[in-house]
Amino acid sequence: MNVTITVNGEKTSHEVEDRTLLVHHLRDVVGLTATNVGCDTSTCGACTVLVNGESVKSCTVLAAQVDGDEVQTLEGLAGENGELGPMQSAFREHHALQCGFCTPGMVMAATSLLRENPHPTEEEVRAALKGNLCRCTGYHNIVQAIMSAAESAEGAR
Known part of the structure; x- marks a missing residue:
């Protein structure tokens, strides 16, 4: 079947098998490999996109x-x-990367959170990340990065 998706602001159109997962379409067809395949069961969140x-x-x-x-x-x-971008910069500045495998999903989940709730509490950040696993247990720096990005956005207004 033909699938037309606007990816990162650019319209794409490709023939795909009807059973193709979005993660595989993004990586293998569109060529955007930052979205990771971590578990194929929605447990880890490494494949999170908006x-x-x-x-x-x-x-x-x-x-x-x-x-x-x-x-x-x-x-x-x-x-x-x-x-x-601001969230990516915050992750770098707060050393929230560690091995980096979960980072794309964490950044995307955090971006979604701040769009919905620009001023989250630390507890709200932690709750929003429940579906994203960091195998390196680096949650402290990840939370600090997100809180910093929220403060930066607030300061820019």
């Missing part, structure tokens, strides 16, 4: 289900000249 602004685990969604929708991946958070 679909129409909502945080979604792309290993649980068929590419056909997002036909006509807008998808944003980690690559789509960078600026025009490739500079890091």
